[in-house]
Amino acid sequence: MRYILFLLIPFYLFAKSSFITPMEYASSLYKNPRGIGCHLCHGESGEGKLVASYMEKKKKKSFRGAVINNINFSRFYNALNERKDGMPRYFLTKKEIQALYFYLQEKQKKSSSDEK
Numbered sequence: 001m002r003y004i005l006f007l008l009i010p011f012y013l014f015a016k017s018s019f020i021t022p023m024e025y026a027s028s029l030y031k032n033p034r035g036i037g038c039h040l041c042h043g044e045s046g047e048g049k050l051v052a053s054y055m056e057k058k059k060k061k062s063f064r065g066a067v068i069n070n071i072n073f074s075r076f077y078n079a080l081n082e083r084k085d086g087m088p089r090y091f092l093t094k095k096e097i098q099a100l101y102f103y104l105q106e107k108q109k110k111s112s113s114d115e116k
Helices: 002-014 022-031 073-080 094-115
Strands: 049-056 059-065
Touching: 022 094, 073 094
Parallel strands: none
Antiparallel strands: 049 059
């Protein structure tokens, strides 16, 4: 019984604190939600990014990740839950989607304050 209590004390003491900050969690989720990071197509701060250039029927084409740092939460949430060409399905929870949105909003605030 003593051993069980001894093992449970650390969980009790640290239950209210978090191992990482919300921003650290959101950043790691943005960079690797389910194997393919959002940043690879949408850029480090959701600014959009050129993913590939290619030729199709002798015409130069490109595939770009959309800008996602300037949309409202409802649109962001719906976009992550709709099937889109080129966009992997991550099957994210609502809390994970909220964390991703938080990350993009914080990055947007930081870049706005850096420009001033």
